[in-house]
Amino acid sequence: xxxxxxxxxxxxPINVVPGRSFTNPSRTPxxxxxxxxxxxxxxxxxALLPGDGIGPEVISVAKNVLQQAGSLExxxxxxxxxxxxxxxxxxxxxxxxxxxxxxxxxxxAILLGAIGxxxxxxxxxxxxxxxxxxxxxxxxxxxxxLRPASVxxxxxxxxxxxxxxxxxxxxxxVRELTGGIYxxxxxxxxxxxxxxxxxxNTEFYAAHEIDRIARVAFETARKRRGKLCSVDKxxxxxxSILWRKRVTALASEYPDVELxxxxxxxxxxxxxxxxxxxxxxxxxxxxxxxxxxxASMITGSIGMLPSASLGVSGPGLFExxxxxxxxxxxxxxxxxxxxxxxxxxxxxxxxxxxxxAKRIEDAxxxxxxxxxxTGDIYSPGNxxxxxxxxxxxxxxxxxxKVAATV
Numbered sequence: 001x002x003x004x005x006x007x008x009x010x011x012x013p014i015n016v017v018p019g020r021s022f023t024n025p026s027r028t029p030x031x032x033x034x035x036x037x038x039x040x041x042x043x044x045x046x047a048l049l050p051g052d053g054i055g056p057e058v059i060s061v062a063k064n065v066l067q068q069a070g071s072l073e074x075x076x077x078x079x080x081x082x083x084x085x086x087x088x089x090x091x092x093x094x095x096x097x098x099x100x101x102x103x104x105x106x107x108x109a110i111l112l113g114a115i116g117x118x119x120x121x122x123x124x125x126x127x128x129x130x131x132x133x134x135x136x137x138x139x140x141x142x143x144x145x146l147r148p149a150s151v152x153x154x155x156x157x158x159x160x161x162x163x164x165x166x167x168x169x170x171x172x173x174v175r176e177l178t179g180g181i182y183x184x185x186x187x188x189x190x191x192x193x194x195x196x197x198x199x200x201n202t203e204f205y206a207a208h209e210i211d212r213i214a215r216v217a218f219e220t221a222r223k224r225r226g227k228l229c230s231v232d233k234x235x236x237x238x239x240s241i242l243w244r245k246r247v248t249a250l251a252s253e254y255p256d257v258e259l260x261x262x263x264x265x266x267x268x269x270x271x272x273x274x275x276x277x278x279x280x281x282x283x284x285x286x287x288x289x290x291x292x293x294x295a296s297m298i299t300g301s302i303g304m305l306p307s308a309s310l311g312v313s314g315p316g317l318f319e320x321x322x323x324x325x326x327x328x329x330x331x332x333x334x335x336x337x338x339x340x341x342x343x344x345x346x347x348x349x350x351x352x353x354x355x356x357a358k359r360i361e362d363a364x365x366x367x368x369x370x371x372x373x374t375g376d377i378y379s380p381g382n383x384x385x386x387x388x389x390x391x392x393x394x395x396x397x398x399x400x401k402v403a404a405t406v
Contacts (some may be wrong), residue, residue: 048080137317155299340394
């Protein structure tokens with residue numbers, strides 16, 4: 001892949017409030033250390049960023065599953081838990097403290113929960129919890145966001161689509177993550193010549209940014225079913241014209257991959273009309289954000305989908321695509337499966353430990369086969385459970401011989 005995007009100053013620097021650190025002993029972030037590694041076992045440093053809302057609940061469950069699956073495959077972990085988002089704002093006044101970023105950058109991989117909540121909605125922009133995500137993505141240079149969306153046989157009836165439409169859906173959305181309108185300059189709010197407030201953002205892509213995400217997508221499609229659909233708005237946007245030009249030019253390097261193009265409005269419609277036509281989708285930052293959330297509902301619940309954000313080097317960032325769900329936080333109602341599956345992606349893509357990753361994936365399927373469901377995927381005839389019990393059942397399946405052979 002091409003070199004990673006250079007660090008820029010498109011957003012406020014990480015130390016928004018210089019000198020702020022963890023000075024309150026009673027609220028020092030939890031640091032969890034494992035025992036010394038046993039002979040012959042691999043050891044990895046994992047940064048845990050629980051965040052806000054249901055984040056701490058799902059991270060707690062996923063950590064236990066990750067630790068157990070790793071142990072069974074000869075892996076040990078040092079976990080360092082640090083605050084981000086609203087939790088960090090309440091603690092030290094910034095969404096991403098220097099200590100939290102340092103722990104993330106120096107880790108082998110990062111597992112993130114969720115960020116944001118109503119409590120901080122009226123904060124100034126640079127003090128919004130969600131800015132922590134922008135800072136992490138930018139400064140870790142994780143430009144490639146992989147978002148799988150598969151309809152599991154056990155959950156086909158949880159989809160809002162007809163069974164014949166949803167059954168068998170299996171796609172990967174490759175979203176460019178560090179460019180586009182979310183990061184482009186100029187941006188802001190100003191007064192125009194008529195004295196009226198105007199807000200503006202810039203959709204900006206350089207050729208190398210398009211090329212490197214396209215290569216990730218072509219390589220991903222090559223390992224799947226060999227079909228890649230590039231989604232843009234080239235009939236209107238100049239940035240999309242360049243996007244289509246660059247992706248098309250690269251296609252000659254991948255003769256085994258069938259490339260097609262689709263306008264984003266049509267893609268949004270086709271995802272609902274005939275989602276099985278898609279194998280791998282590559283698209284820009286804002287379109288990928290929207291389409292991957294749409295795809296999540298095909299699967300039955302946004303609480304089921306994990307994601308991986310990767311760069312050329314350094315740690316990857318792994319997180320569920322759902323939000324912080326403050327309305328159910330602390331009520332043991334959250335679905336932890338997306339975060340558990342994010343831990344599996346961490347093992348597979350972040351650490352190269354595919355056997356441990358498969359153990360987790362199989363354990364999730366085994367748990368669903370046994371009929372356990374959180375509220376968001378519940379249907380009559382199954383057993384309704386909370387976040388903790390779902391996690392406990394996945395742990396049982398991780399331990400079982402069944403999980404390794406499903």
